[in-house]
Amino acid sequence: MLRSSAIRALLIRDLPNLSKQNTLILPKCYSVSASAATATADSDTSYQTVEYANAKPYDSIPGPPAYPIIGNAWRFIGGVDFLKICKEMQTNYGDVVRMRKMVAFGDMTFVFNTRDMEYMLRNEGQWPQRENLKSSMYYRHVVRKDIFGDTHGLLNGQDEKWGTFRTAVNPIMMQPRVTHQYIPQINEIADEFIGLVKNLKAKDPNGEMPANFIDQLNKWAFESITAIALDYRLGVLAEKPSERAEKAMNYILDIFRLSLKLDIMVTGHFHRKFNSPSWRQFIKCSDFFTNMTLDLIEEAKHRIENDPNYAKKSENEKSVFEKLVAKDKQVAMVMILDMMQAGIDTTSRISGATLYYLARYPNAQEKLRAELKRLLPKKDSPITKETLDEAKYLRACIKESLRLAPITFGTLRIMTKDIVLGGYQIPKGSIVTLPNLYLSKSVDTHFSNPSAYIPERWLRGVKTENVNAFVTLPFGFGARSCIGKRMASMEIEVVIAKMVRNFIMEWKHKEMGFKQDMLYGIADPLKIRLSDASD
Numbered sequence: 344m345l346r347s348s349a350i351r352a353l354l355i356r357d358l359p360n361l362s363k364q365n366t367l368i369l370p371k372c373y374s375v376s377a378s379a380a381t382a383t384a385d386s387d388t389s390y391q392t393v394e395y396a397n398a399k400p401y402d403s404i405p406g407p408p409a410y411p412i413i414g415n416a417w418r419f420i421g422g423v424d425f426l427k428i429c430k431e432m433q434t435n436y437g438d439v440v441r442m443r444k445m446v447a448f449g450d451m452t453f454v455f456n457t458r459d460m461e462y463m464l465r466n467e468g469q470w471p472q473r474e475n476l477k478s479s480m481y482y483r484h485v486v487r488k489d490i491f492g493d494t495h496g497l498l499n500g501q502d503e504k505w506g507t508f509r510t511a512v513n514p515i516m517m518q519p520r521v522t523h524q525y526i527p528q529i530n531e532i533a534d535e536f537i538g539l540v541k542n543l544k545a546k547d548p549n550g551e552m553p554a555n556f557i558d559q560l561n562k563w564a565f566e567s568i569t570a571i572a573l574d575y576r577l578g579v580l581a582e583k584p585s586e587r588a589e590k591a592m593n594y595i596l597d598i599f600r601l602s603l604k605l606d607i608m609v610t611g612h613f614h615r616k617f618n619s620p621s622w623r624q625f626i627k628c629s630d631f632f633t634n635m636t637l638d639l640i641e642e643a644k645h646r647i648e649n650d651p652n653y654a655k656k657s658e659n660e661k662s663v664f665e666k667l668v669a670k671d672k673q674v675a676m677v678m679i680l681d682m683m684q685a686g687i688d689t690t691s692r693i694s695g696a697t698l699y700y701l702a703r704y705p706n707a708q709e710k711l712r713a714e715l716k717r718l719l720p721k722k723d724s725p726i727t728k729e730t731l732d733e734a735k736y737l738r739a740c741i742k743e744s745l746r747l748a749p750i751t752f753g754t755l756r757i758m759t760k761d762i763v764l765g766g767y768q769i770p771k772g773s774i775v776t777l778p779n780l781y782l783s784k785s786v787d788t789h790f791s792n793p794s795a796y797i798p799e800r801w802l803r804g805v806k807t808e809n810v811n812a813f814v815t816l817p818f819g820f821g822a823r824s825c826i827g828k829r830m831a832s833m834e835i836e837v838v839i840a841k842m843v844r845n846f847i848m849e850w851k852h853k854e855m856g857f858k859q860d861m862l863y864g865i866a867d868p869l870k871i872r873l874s875d876a877s878d
Contacts, residue, residue, distance in 0.1 A: 414444020439765035692864035
């Protein structure tokens, strides 16, 4: 816990330069007299760095020893048990642990205390920074600089360039009415997915989904996000997809697979340096999506220019794609590609985990089905905004799945200024990781029976947990939170509702394994057994 004198000193340091970028925001547990701080600051500015100067040095942060050359990276190679590693770190070294020499990332500091987590995130500045995907950056700003120029986007941008881009796209992506506009289309795509599932069910004598069922969820997620981002149905859920749809599906999966090798693995930069087959395939896949997006943007511009009714459309009637194209061609290009890169593997993993937990916990599944029968009298009843507003237990089920199986193990930030966490100096430029998955799934001080799937934790009026909101952050926090979280939540809610309304799901296998690669998620085949639900 930081002493009140230390907090006062840090507040004093920031008072002379108060702005949206560097204003210090304190958690509710801290209380500082503003008048006293102002008086001290006015009389003596020598106290501006007292709190940081008096903190323990960065080099004194405890942590596991690093071996020559490989450092601590070996701990995260192969079938790594991230939860076990975090438990060992916290048990052996405390609430602030420095993992030295992580090779691709350098040194990394893990913070396990929720007070320090909240303090860090509330004071990360106007333009929070995180690690970007270097392969994507290199492709856009070296290989295809002729197209992308200096437009960095949301996934890879930093500093003011990132802030300018986020400001431009926020009004288009973050308003609830924009999400509601797509419910009918996402409903239609989910119906197509249910048809695909029925065909798969009919092929197995026990009604069990095939070992590659997660690939079918990837198809659903891909069709959904391209319908939103491009105003275009690729048709990957069709019984016989077109050649372009097949190629698009295969190439997007290649990009996910190759990004792990190029951006996360220790040898990633060698692929670019020596133009390896993996790097050449990454370029080929990226070129395909860049060119496809350019073609669709040109088609949309032509359609808009030649549509006499377009001018009559209100701003609320225009699609995300139309608004992006109207704003700026490069902004549209980068935002669309970011949406496709970030909106497929993520939503399919979350949906897959939710289906698994509902199959494994039949009581929760039946409670959800009862809610959905009330809201959807028939199996094929259309899902509307009103349906989703009323589906409280559905949202609780998904939120509980996100607690147990978020798409990443935590929140990573690059410090934009010097800060003190747990009594230690954390210099500007340091990488800090908040291990949310470990805290929400394995530590019983935050959730009772944390490994169990209990959606009731999230129901208002029923919830008994007193949880710090910073323990579980599935869509991030603050300025750098996921811009597509409303869209993603809506897509997941619709497809889970359709699945539970149509099928009784059972899990007849050993407990599902989970792993971290590029993202966190299920590691074993999603072989859910299905039978028809009653009308």
